[in-house]
Amino acid sequence: MSLEQRTQKWLSSFHWSHQEIDKEKYSSLRSGRTLSVLSGKGGVGKTSISLKLASELAGQNLKILVIDLDYNLANCLIKLGLPIRNDFWDLLNSKKSFDDCLNRLGNLHILSGCSGSLDLFENEDDVERIIIDIIHCHKDEYDFVIIDSPAGLSKKVLTINSYTDDRLVVLTPDKSSLTDAYSSIKVLYTKYGVHTNHILVNKVHSVDQYKKCVKTLSETIETFLGCRSIFLGGIKWENIAGNEFDKFLFEDKKSSLHRTMGKVVNYFTDKLSSETTHGISPQ
Ligand SMILES: Nc1ncnc2c1ncn2[C@@H]1O[C@H](COP(=O)(O)OP(=O)(O)OP(=O)(O)O)[C@@H](O)[C@H]1O
Ligand SMILES: [Mg+2]
16 A cells, blocks of 8 residues: 555544534533644743643633643643643544543643654644644633644644634743744744734743833834734743742742733633624634
């Protein structure tokens, strides 16, 4: 069998569009607002911010799904102190159901990726279409679906980022992070027509540094792309070692991170309720 035939056979084994969703199970009519968290540059805090946002929203009695889009270097479960699972590949192959692959923490559900699956590594050609199908089939079971993107400027990831209702671009104040955030916004605009992005600056050392960062990025985006940027605030750099930071992320209620994320939560919940009342406004 040729590679093309094998790929076709593999693809035809997916039945996403035909999967029945158990609507009876979900009594309220949820709007399923989708938000992708991206950055371009790695290590800026996307996973930390995605999970903090998700846990704060879940704390408001909202039903949240987090999809770990770093689908073969998954980190969400590790950060939450949960055991690693490798069943995302089985989900893609319809060997396991979406429900069987979910990790549930009350209202917060996490769909993890794999960690170094060779099968997935060898057969990831059409994975973005399948992930979009998963989002499409299940988003109405949730109030928010948060997509934690990997670093980089891959076509697969940006295709999914362009599909979601909103984007939260996370960056740090260094030049490479600013440049990579700008590059992601530029490709999203020129290739996919995405006009509006929300921006959050993480690991900030001072108010001046935050303001300078906002000025540089907003002026560059406006001048060269004419896109809309909504700055949602800055999060202070915390001098806390890696693993300890994950605990701090969920337990601390006084830090700059907690305050800023509180505002981000209010922003998106307000947006959700106004759009539920008035209909979704154009982006
Ligand atoms: N405000 C902050 N202050 C200090 N350290 C932070 C802050 N935010 C995140 N970190 C640390 O930065 C590191 C990277 O965070 P995280 O894994 O969330 O980034 P990421 O953008 O998801 O990375 P990747 O691109 O690899 O997916 C972690 O060690 C985390 O603890
Ligand atoms: Mg990450």
